[in-house]
Amino acid sequence: MSAEALAAGRPFWQAKTLEEMTDAEWESLCDGCGRCCLNKLEDWDTGAIAWTNVACRLLDHDSCRCSDYPGRSKIVPDCIRLTPEEVRTLSWMPPTCGYRLVAEGQDLPWWHPLVSQDPATVHEAGISVRGRVVSEDGMEPEELEFHLVRWPGRVPKGGLSPTRPAKGRAPR
DSSP: OHHHHHHTTOOHHHHSOGGGSOHHHHHHTOOSOOGGGEEEEEOTTTOOEEEEEEEOTTBOTTTOSBTTTTTHHHHSTTOOOOOHHHHHHOTTSOTTOHHHHHHTTOOOOTTSHHHHSOTTHHHHTTOSOTTSOEEOTTOOGGGGGGGEESGGGSOOTTTTOSSOOTTSSOOO
């Protein structure tokens, strides 16, 4: 089916499973929002996840990309390397995440760089963490509870729409 779907002109994320993707295709599913790079707190009793607006020290707050992606695991040992299995089991994957959407059989929204052909649309749509985060640098772990936010675990109005809003501006 995947070869037929590709031959029919469907984009790879609609035609392939996560496991069938090349490394380049896999990496391109990242929309560059930076939400997964936010510190999260987990309730040990319930497993509930609480989001913070505190970003990993390697996150570039403007581009919302890792400033040392190849070396991130050496600098931040608990940085998770996503795999198809991880994407399907991690409860904290943002609801707007391209990996999560494809794993759940959904299409990518209009603002995803693979759809828009423009890496800036993730920021324009209000999906990225740009302008909303602080760095964990110099912060004590106990301080995280003072930075709890809900927006990373939510989808902005119209955020998963397959087409760009009619007025030319993304919903906030």
